[in-house]
Amino acid sequence: MLDNFRNFGRSWIAKILLGILIIAVAGFGIPSVFLDLNANTVARVGDQNITLRDFQRVYQAQLNQFVQQTGIMPVGQDAVAYGVPNAALVRLANEASADMLTQRLGLGASDARLAQLVRQDPSFSSALGLFDSREFAAMLRQSGYTEAEYLNIQRKLAGREQVGFIFDSVQLPQVALDIARSYENDQRAVDYVELNPVLFAVSDVPEEAQLEQFFSENQNRFRTVETREITLLPLTVPALAAGIEIGEAEIAAEYERTAAQYAVDERRTIHQLPLPDAESAAIFEAALLAGESFASAVSEAGLQTGVSALGTLTAAEITDPALAQAAFGLDEGGYAVIEGAGGQRVVWVSAIAPAGQRPLEEVRDQIAQSLAQARAQTMLLDVYDEIEEARAAFRPMADVAAAYGLEVHEVALTRDGAQLAAIDTLPQDAAARIVEAVFAASEEARFTPAVNLGSNRTVFFELESVSPARDQTLDEVRDAAIAAWQDAQTEIAMTRAAEEMVEALDAGSDLFSVAAAQGQIPQASGTFTRNGAQALLDADVTQAAFQGGEGYSGYVPTQEGTIVVFEVTDVIPASADTPSQAAQALSANFADLLYSSFVEGLRQDAGIRINQDAFNLVVGIE
Structure with missing residues (x-):
């Protein structure tokens, strides 16, 4: 048989077949066989x-x-x-x-x-x-x-x-510019009614067959999520500092050492009264010479409503040099007439808090916290090593935590990490990394890696149990299923009412009559553009209003759960001279866009x- 094959291979028939095969490969396989790209x-x-x-x-x-x-x-x-x-x-x-x-x-x-x-x-x-x-x-x-x-x-x-x-030299056609200008600046006005689900609330309890069917069709709404029970131990400077007690003697010594930090500058409660004319200024000048009080002078000038409080300020907090010089040159209760950018004004100092030093009782907690955090910073690495040694020996990390006053948290964690928000000692941006580590851990693992949050912040956890996601039975969630059915029926009733209102409007009824049948009163929106500028309505409603001209009606569910039924009452086209950012951008970039499209082609x-x-x-x- 092999000899026959060899003899056939030498024949002219075999050579013709081979030629046909080569042509076929050349026609259909050139890219991958004969013309492959080289390595460079x-x-x-x-x-x-x-x-x-x-x-x-x-x-x-x-x-x-x-x-x-x-x-x-x-x-x-x-x-x-x-x-x-x-x-x-x-x-x-x-x-x-x-x-x-x-x-x-x-x-x-x-x-x-x-x-x-x-x-x-x-x-x-x-x-x-x-x-x-x-x-x-x-x-x-x-x-x-x-x-x-x-x-x-x-x-x-x-x-x-x-x-x-x-x-x-190619320019955007004027019709395109007009379309862009119209799209951006055309205005609409609508009359509308907002249907609230409270008015359509369904309180009836469904029959068992109805409830079972609803539950079956919406089983995914009653599915649990995977939950992992963990023991969580945050090791951060604030967490470690929370368990450190600082003695009174140490606090007092630190207060003495850092006394300059608690010095308090003199503060004055300052008021200002602009003077409307020269006559008012003369009244205050005379009152000053006669030794009358500020209140008496204000009453005589009839300017009681013009006095404004500037606050209780230090000299450094006042940006007006003339005001600062006058206010801090007066005695308590004193006042003076000074020049200002808007004319003459009266400055009155109603109270003076002298310079001094904040007492120890006022800053005690602040000093204790600072000392505790400084000590926690030096202890952090040693505590980290002790916790890791305990975990490596399969001892509860809670034992080490208790020795240092660290709080251990029992958490039923889901993938959204919402449960971690209640732990104050965790950094705000830590939730995602902790969730990722916990849900990546094997259920059989006896040792779970620590979660490094950076900046000397670490979280240790032990995986206690895993509750996989599952479909709940109707008996487990009966009350929730009934509430969901009632919400669905409410939404259906509200949507049906909206559809009937729109049908009535399309048939020629006016919105006032249609709204009155629902116990509603229409409201006017005022004018607005397609992007919702100047509109008090939901963005989806403003977009829907541009789907038709005057007399067009429709309804739109909003994100708040209501439904807005509207009718377009006015269409205001954009004028030819109205500025349009969209038209300007298209015109400026048209040549480049055309060139890019040409090259892409x-x-x-x-x-x-x-x-x-x-x-x-x-x-x-x-």
Whole structure:
């Protein structure tokens, strides 16, 4: 049989079949068999190669920009998830597509023109403002380009710019500008009625068959979530400090040592009275000479309502130098007439709190807390080691906690981490990391890793039990199921009423009559734009009002659980001279958008093939 096969392979029939096979492979398998991209090519667009070096350079630039904007440094699959390498590849592919067109059209810059552009580039100038070849070479080395690469990039860039010139004079059609202006600035006004679920509340108890059907159809609403019972021990400076007692003698000694911190500057309760005219000023000047009180002078001038309190302030807290000088030069109860930016005014000091020092009783707790936290900071690492040793020996960490006055918490934790909010000694941003660690722990694990929260903050936990998510039975949640059924019936009744009101409005009834049938009184909204500016209504209602013209009616459920039934009463088109940010933005960017779309179309026509191995190598995907 083998001999027969060999003889057949030498025949002209076999050679014809082999030729047909080669043609078939060439026709359908060229991309993957005969024209595979080499290791130095990441992708090919038409006949243009995107090299490994170019992709690496652009990808790194995109990555640096992403880090600056977000503070996140993604690698590998994370970078792909954020779209960073794809953005770099699309940019290079679009440039390659434009380069194909410039080559076909013979666009670009001559060597002489390139040399002129390089000499005119201020980046390569010396201190005298002249082209410096050494500066040119240094800049290229710093950027990672050879001279040939740089000149080739500039030649391609010149060609792309020439293609872009085609679109520079293109302007957005006036009709598009009018549409944008109308979309942004058209106004509506509606009359509306807000249906409240309280008015449609269903209190009937469903029959057993109804309840069972509702429960079956909404089983997911009565499903428990996975709950993990844990023993939680936060080890932070505040948590450790809470269990440290500071003696009275130590507090008194610290108070004496830091007495300067508790010095109190003199404070004065200051009032001000602007004087409306020269006659009023004369009354106060005369009262001062006669030794009359401030209250007497105010009464004589009839300015009782003009006195304003500035507060109890130190001299440093007053920003007006003239006011500070006058107020702190008076005795208690004294007043003076001074000049101000708005004319003359009277300054009155009603009370003086002399300078001194806050008493120990007032700052005792503050000093004790400061000393406790300082001591806790020095003890933190030793306590950490003791807790880890106890856990490694499978001893309850509560024993170590008790020795240092640390509080241990028994928590039934769910994935939303809401239960952790009640633990004051946990940092506010710790919940997500604790939840992740607890739910990543194996149920069989006897030892769970500590959760490092940074800045010398650690949380230890022991997994006591796991209650998996499950469907509850009707008997377990009967009251909740009945309440949910009643809520659903209430919503159905309210929606039915809204639909009937809209049907009546569409049939020609007026909103006042339709609302009266529901015991409601319509309200007027006033005018508003599509984005809800100047509107008191829910944003969904304002959007719905723009779905029709005058007389259009509809209803919209709101986030508060109500339903708004409305009728458009007025349509105010935007005037031609109304400023429009949308129209301005479209007009300013139209040429760039058109060019980008044109280049995108070129890329789609040319097609792109990707060398996945080279792509993964640059991105760092295993």
